[in-house]
Amino acid sequence: MTEVALLQPVMRDDLVIPEAVVSARDVSLVFDAGGQRVTALSGVDLTIAAGAFVSLIGPSGCGKTTFLRAIADLERPSSGQLLVNGMTPAEARRRRAYGYVFQAPALYPWRNVARNVMLPLEIMGLPRAERRARAARYLGLVGLGDFARKFPWQLSGGMQQRVSIARALAFEPKLLLMDEPFGALDEITRDGLNLHLHELWRRTGMTVVFVTHSIPEAVFLSTRIVVMSARPGRVVEIIENDLPATRDLDLRETSAFLAVAHRVREALRAGHSYD
Amino acid sequence: MRGGRTSLAREGATLPLIAVILALIAVWYVGAVALNAPQAREQLAEGAGFRDLAAATWSMTRPVLPAPHQIAVELARSLFTHPITSPRSLVYHAWVTVSAALAGLGFALALGLLLAIGIVHVRLLDRSLMPWVIASQTVPVLAIAPMVVVVLGNLGITGLLPKAAIAGYLAFFPITVGMVKGLRAPDPLQLDLMRTYDARAMQVFSLLRFPASLGFLFPSLRIAVTLALVGAIVAELPTGAQAGLGARLLAGSYYGQTVQIWAALFMAAAMSMLGLAAVSLIETLAARRRGGRL
Amino acid sequence: MKAAPFLWTALGLVGATLARFAVADAAPGGMFGATLGATLALAAIAVLALFLAMVGFARGEGWFARLATPALFGFLLLWLWEMLVIGFAVPFVLLPPPSAIARAFGAHLALLTQDFAQTYLHAVIAGYALGCGAGFLVALAIDRSPFLKRGFLPMGNMISAMPIVGIAPIMVMWFGFEWPSKAAVVVVMTFFPMLVNTTAGLAEAGAIERDLMQSYAARYGATLLKLRLPAALPHIFTALKLNSTLALIGAVVAEFFGTPILGMGFRISTEAAKMNLDLVWATITVAALAGSLSFGALALLERAVTFWHPSFRGSS
Incomplete structure (x- = not known):
């Protein structure tokens, strides 16, 4: 008993910071596809603060959609700790903590x-x-x-x-999970919707987790960009995006924008060189 | 059926359809002459011309092939000259058969729906029962009709019930298969969406699975309507039933009343089309509430 | 796969066999004899074990599990039928037990073979070949005329949806009591589905593929042979499979209307009237086997010929 009491201060580390909407500690997820074990996620650590717009970007098969689905309790992590609003994803889902936008309108x-x-x-x-x-x-x-x-x-x-x-x-909901919502649309429509989404996010102050494989889209929308790589899916780098809070489409021509885009591209390339 | 509703069938088919039907009627008259000629010659005097022969072949009492107008006259006579409650009225016979088919369809719909819900939700039922339901579509289920009628007759059950049982049994399989397909029609995203809302199983059924299944229910209902009618007609054969379209067919074949057979046959076809039209009407009404699409 | 379902299957089959003997022992003296308790206990063990075996197999994947579950379910139904009929001494004229049907099958094998030859080998095969062939040829013949297609297609659909078996008495009058009249019914029943499906199939080839043939300056015949007929095959097989069932139904039901002294439909209707239900069930078994085996053979042929079609690609 005393030992446990003594250990408590040490464990404070693990306590959830209240403003973290999503916190992942060493989250791994292994699929069992017809006898074959496929590691979709491996040791993902990530904290998403309230009000942030976080993009997950990476090549296909890097587990970005799987991670989003795990947050939504549509997949269950094999190991590690994943909390949404300080609850398990299942509890959060039961309390209808998030809205989910799929690749297709559904x-x-x-x-x-x-x-x-x-x-x-x-x-x-x-x-x-x-x-x-x-x-x-x-x-x-x-x-x-x-x-x-x-x-x-x-x-x-x-x-x-x-x-x-x-x-x-x-x-x-306070949290919006979006899985490549504009992936199937043409570029002109997509630009319009990006602008629209950006304004929506600024007005509502929601937290958004956004999966994409478009670098300009990620840079334009996000406050943070999480770069992931495939086989096994893992986080390569987290890039803070310090572009101004209010953005319009012209921003994409500026050197500041291109610099962030360059960093993302470098990180993606680094992730690739592993295999 | 894959070829059931192609665009070809819909676009401006009225004129060609009328042309084909007219051509068919012409062929029919020629055929009547050809088939009835041997019989007609016996009645005609020597030296009678082709005109007389044709007239004779088109107005025989027991022709091998009655001319279309003879069937029309017989239909009109048996439909309109007797009160519809009289056993001499074709309306009466049609109703005897149709009521059995409808009762069977009701059975089939209730049972098929229930079983489809079970199969979609319980894996054991899906794996154990569904293969048999599919396999039984390849089997001539109609063959059991005489036995069912005889056995139920032994138990003192006669009249509508044995016929309805056979009609229902036939109609049950396509409805079950169609509903299972329909209840499984929602794609994974639509189901995931329900999960993100933490919807209860009943809500997933009533808000997603059931509405999604309607597009599959109506095509299988069309097949079921025809099968139920065939089932009711065939079920009237083994006992030599006194009433019903099947009984009229059988009586006609016993006494060589070909015109009566053809009239009963056309009546059966009309009932089938009426049933299909009713299904289409319900389908249209259901679709209208959804902006015109099921 | 885990061993448990196999063990449950073995236990269930042994229990079911023992229960079958016990109930036969118990039945004659009144309803149930002294071994009622033993019978019930064995039956309960058998049902429970078979149920657990099915649950186990239903969880598994692979062809064996997919086959084992319905097979056990079918066995369970047959066994329950047998047990209930014997246990409650159901009169033979209402429902004979499966064992009696199997005995009738063995005892009347020669007769059943003759019936099968009369109905299937003559009426069904001749009618099926003629009906499908004619439907196919007419579909080719009207292919070049959009006007005729627009006329024939809705009519074919309409007639396909009608109770065509009703023409059986007319065919009997025209072609006599022997098998040609039944084949004629089959011809009419199978003609329209083949016509409609072949026509729909010939419209299946995509615009791009047609443009490609056009760019080669291919003649009508070449386009038909190299592009449109292969593209139509899935539809043609749909009709072939549907028609295999329709043909058997047509031939059997046509025999209800009048026939010589042979044939599956004749056997079913006369023996049902004579209360020889074991022979009726045996004939129904033959019809069911003939129907499902023909369909299965066509399905295998379809898989071999149209392996490229999306509906088969994923599964192999």
Whole structure:
């Protein structure tokens, strides 16, 4: 008993810093794919502070999506400690701590746009009037207020993805997890949505974890860029992005922007040279 | 069926369809002359011209192939000249068969839905029962009809129930297979989404799996409608039933009443089309609530 | 794979066999004799062990586990049928036990073979070949005329959805009681699905592939042979498989309407009327085997011929 008491001060190290929204300690994840063991994540250490916009970038197979899914309790780490808001991911999920935006819009084609946005609110049991008000508010926020009664398949790909962002925002989570949300869109649409997302993040003060394989996108959006490498998936470098807080598309032509992009590219190359 | 609804079938098919049907009717009249001629010649005087022969072949009481207008007249007569409750009315016979098919369809729908839900949610059922459901689609299930009718007759169960049982048994397999496919139709992302909301199993079913399955339910329902009708008709054969379209077919073949057989056959086809139209109507209504798509 | 499911299977099969003997022992003296307790205990062990075996196999992957689970389930159903029919002394004219059906199968093997030859080897095969062949040829014939295609396709779909077996009495009048009348029913039943599916299949080849053939200045025949027919094969096999089931149904049901003294449909309807249900079930078994084996053979052929199709690629 006394020993345990004596050890306590030492263990303070492990205590969760309150403002850490996500904290990962030595997180590893091994898939068992038909008898073959595939190491998707190996010893990932990462702390994400409240209000940050963190991008995970790396080649395909580097485990960036797996890590995001582990935060969302869609995958379970094989070892290590992963906490979301100081809770296990499963607890956080049960408390609906985060909104998730997938690679594809994953809208339900039999529901119109407004009812798609209301879907999580129905599941969480919000009253009807509140559901309507929120759908209107967040569709307005992503600039789709006039499309509430359209069906998903009547919208372009970019608009569909904006609906799915509105759906993730509708239950007002403090944490937004985004898995290559603009990966399937053309570059022009993508630029517009990047700007839109940046302004959304600045206005709401949410924490965003953003998976991408586009360097300009990561540099434009993030406060921190986590560079990962493949086989096994691990963190190579964490780059603090000190570009000004308010950004527009012209920023991408500046030397400061290109310098950060260069650092990211160097880190990606370094990660590659391991194999 | 993969070829069921191609764009070809939809785009401006009215005119070609009418042309093909008219051509078919013309071929039919020629065929009637050819097939009925030997019989007709016996009745005709020597030296009768082709005109007389054609007229004779198109107006026989027991032709090998009745002319289309004879079938139309017989249909009109048996549909409209008797009160619909009379055993001489074809409406009465059609209703006897259709009611059995409908009852069977109801059974099949309830049982198929229940079983599909079980198969989708319980791995043991999926692995043990589903292969048998799929395999039984390759088996001539209709062959059990006479036995079921006879055995249920021994137990004192006659009339609608044995027919409904066979109709339901036939319709059950496509509905189950279609619903299993439909309930599994949601893609992994749509299911993951539900998980991020911590949705309960009932919510995943009512908000995702069931709505997603409707697009699969209607095509299998079309197959089931036809099968249920065939089942009800065939179930009327073994006992030599007094009423129903199957009974009319059988009676017609006993007494050589070809026109009656053809009339019953056309009635059965009409009932099948009516059933398919009803399914399409429900489908359209369901789709309308979803902006026109299922 | 773990050993437990195999052990449970062995225990279940032994328990089921013993229970079968026990129930036969117990049945004759009234409902259940002195060994009622023993029978029930053995049956309970068998059911539990088979259930655990199925649960075990259902967790596994691989072809053996996928085969073992439904096989055990089928065995369990047959065994329950046997046990209940014997245990509750269900009258033979209602439901014969599987063992009696197996005995009838053995005792009437010659008769069943003759019926099979009459119905399957004559009516089904002739009708199937004629119906599928004609459907295919007509589809090729109307291929060059969009007008005819637009007319025939909806009609083919319409007729496919109708209770065609009803033409059986007419065919019997036209072609007599022997097998040609049944083959005629099969021809009509199989013609339209093949017509519709072949036509749909011929429309399957993509625009880019057609443009490629165009760029080679390929003639109609070359495009048909080298591009459109191969692309149509999956659809053609869909019709071939569907028709194999339809053909058997058509031939059997047509025999319900009138036949000489042979044939599976004839056997089923007359023996059912005579209450010889064991022979009826034996004939149904033959029909089921014929249906599933034909379908299986076609499915194997399809896999061999259209191995390139996306529906097969992932699985091999």
